[in-house]
Amino acid sequence: MKLAPSLHRLGNDIVACYMLDLPDGITLIDAGLPGHWNDLLRELDAVGRPLADVRGLVLTHGDSDHIG
Numbered sequence: 530m531k532l533a534p535s536l537h538r539l540g541n542d543i544v545a546c547y548m549l550d551l552p553d554g555i556t557l558i559d560a561g562l563p564g565h566w567n568d569l570l571r572e573l574d575a576v577g578r579p580l581a582d583v584r585g586l587v588l589t590h591g592d593s594d595h596i597g
Contacts, residue, residue: 537572539569550576556586559597562597
């Protein structure tokens with residue numbers, strides 16, 4: 530779900546991670562749960578970016594719903 534021009538939310542109402550779509554690559558903020566993998570692929574496809582454009586991952590903390 531697009532929240533702002535470069536910011537997308539992945540996941541569900543309880544567990545979320547975020548994707549920053551910047552010209553030099555994609556940065557993920559948290560990884561969500563393993564089940565959110567398809568959400569990531571769908572969102573990348575929606576913005577026309579390949580998985581190879583993911584350049585970084587910022588983990589806010591180590592809970593299982595954040596480290597995917």
